[in-house]
Amino acid sequence: MTEDVFDAIIVGAGVAGSSAAYRLARAGLQVVLIERGPFPGSKNLSGGVLYGRVLHDLIPNFWESAPVERVITNQIVSFLTADSSVNLDFKTEAFNQPPYNGFTVLRARFDRWLAEQAEAAGVMLVPGIKVDGVVKRDGKVVGISADNEEMLAKVVIAADGANSFIAQQAGLRDKIPAGHAAVGVKEVIGLPREVIEERFHLNGNEGAAYNIVGFATRGVPGGGFLYTNQESLSVGLVIHLEALVERQLKPAEIFEDFLAHPMIAPLIKGGKLLEYGAHLVPEGGLKMMPPLAADGLLLVGDAAGFGVNNGFVVRGMDLAIGSAVAAAETIIEAQAADDFSAARLHSYPDRLEKSFVMQDMRTYARAVDFMKNDRLFEAYPTLLSNILADIYRQDAQPKKNLAPTLLKNLKTSKISLLDLLKDALAGGRAL
Amino acid sequence: MNRLPVTEKLAVNKYELDEGHPHIAVNEEVCRAKCKNLACLYVCPANVYSEQNGRIMADWAGCLECGTCLVACPSDALQWVYPRGGFGVIYRSG
Incomplete structure (x- = not known):
């Protein structure tokens, strides 16, 4: 490899890596995007709903050319017991209007498309190469090594996913605790x-x-x-x-x-x-968030631990793209000022704090623990299902009004009134 | 069509097998000496790990590269890296 110093090297061509690459290339920076899979998307997998507003800001009307699957118009929350289900089923045509609320995507196809957009913007895409680690000089990250060769850049972005061996090797974080x-x-x-x-x-x-x-x-x-x-x-x-x-x-x-x-x-x-x-x-939320910037290195997407699950929606890709854009804009400013110092790069976390990315991480900070509440997985679905069964069951026995039906079921459930109040309050604040 | 064993599910996937270059190694001395729960034997969605004649074996060819085993292993007995560039599971849907 050459001794050229690129403006930026990005490790991982998922939605975070390709979004950062695209944004940087559009600003005229020389960017290398390295992907270990034979093509971008080949190692990527997610549930599959992309809340796309942030991508629309980056690539207007992306859905016109991107391989999106369906526009999400029906959002259903479903509580299951062993033999029944209670659904909250919301459908609105409002979500079926541009710029659309969310799409299903299949990552192997979608990420490949996004990397192609980055390539068309001037990014040098290098698939099929596994980056072994960052190269440090005097404590500063100055590039990456792969197959015993080095490639140098003013800044490296680790967009290498939840395991982020790059961030681990650079000393920013350990493996995720179980x-x-x-x-x-x-x-x-x-x-x-x-x-x-x-x-x-x-x-x-x-x-x-x-x-x-x-x-x-x-x-x-x-x-x-x-x-x-x-x-x-x-x-x-x-x-x-x-x-x-x-x-x-x-x-x-x-x-x-x-x-x-x-x-x-x-x-x-x-x-x-x-x-x-x-x-x-x-799923650690704010609790496991590593330092997002080091001298010469920024973390984006899953590598930084961005994710939200509040029971109604599960988000990751939009936060990944949002963090990538913030990282790219930090680097664009650094390039303009010809200043890639650690202090300059540390404006990335500040920038994130002002964006929806960190604000949503804070808004839903308590959702992480709330969503581990055991009652959510057994007692509440059972209670809901029993109440509805009582309401609908017609067995030639005298019926009771709604209030006594609710009280009777609550009494026979494993949930105390205090638990119910505590959970309602905590849920209202966390979700 | 469902209720398939994991091996049959994996058979539907596409892999580029890196013959002779396993990306997972199990340090069995550590497993035997330190491991309190042998988490690898059940957390892996691809059932890569099995116990055969008292040994922990890793059938790495079917690995989905999620890294769950590495996170769950309580004794740091796994040497687990991504396969070499271009090899391993190739998601076509993802």
Whole structure:
């Protein structure tokens, strides 16, 4: 490799890496984007809903050329018990208007497209190369090494995902503690377009997103999801790792039970397995956030631990893109001032604080712990289901009004009135 | 179509196998001496790890490269890196 010094080297061509690369190249910087997979997207997997406003700001009307699957118009929260389900089902045509609220995407296709946009903007894309680590001189990151060769840059962006070996090797963080990680498992299940549209009540390119809480994970903290793509479904679970280890359960077996659940089974019936994948999900929120900037190095996306799960929506890609844009703008300023000092790069976390990225991380900081509340996974879905069963059941026995029905069910549930009040208050604040 | 064993699910995936270059190594002495829960045997979504004749084996070819085992391993007995550039699982949907 040459002794040229590039303006920026970005490790990892996921949505964060390619967004940063695109933004930098558009500002005229010389950028190298390195991807370990044979093509961008080949190592990437996520639940699959992209809340795209931040990408629209970066690439206006991206949906016109990007391989998006469906526009999410139906948002469903589902509480499961072993044999019943209670759904909150929201559908609005308002989400079906440009710039659209959210899309399903399949990352292998979408990330490839995004990297192509970066390439077209002038980024040098290098796929099929695994970066071994950063190169440091006098404590400052000055480039990367791969296959025993060095490549130098004024700044390196680690966009290498939840495991971020780059950030670890640079000394910014350790591996994620099991208490702050979840494992995501997912199947992509093929079904004809017409079947999907009929089964999920979709007109044309509308799509549905289910977030599923409760028996989905056999009571282990976590949740399920089911998203509609054009001709497939993305179905999966995200399970907290520490609880999984404690209870000695296998994710693949919990997943099989989930797929066989009477609410899920008919939704995937007749489908053909197209792919089985897994991904580590950083779920520590603010608690596990590493330093985001070091001398010569910035962290973006999953590598920095950006993610939000408040039970209604699960977000990662929009925060990844938002952080990438903030990192790129920091670097563009550094380039203009010809100042790549640590002090200058440390304006990146400040910039993030002003953006929706850190503000949302703070808004939902308490959601991380709230979403691990055991009552959420068994007691509440059961309570809801029992109340509704009492309301709907007609068995030639005298009925009771709503208030006594609620009280009776609360009394027989495992939830004390105090728990209920505490959880309602905590939930109202956390979610 | 569902209720498939994990091996059959993995068979649907695309892999570029890096023959002769395992990216996972298990330090069994550490496992035997220190490990309190053998978390690798159940946390892996691809069931890469198994115990055979008292040894922990890693069938690394089916690895989905999520890194869950590394995070869950309580005794730092795993040497787990990404496969060499271009190799390993190749997601077509993702």
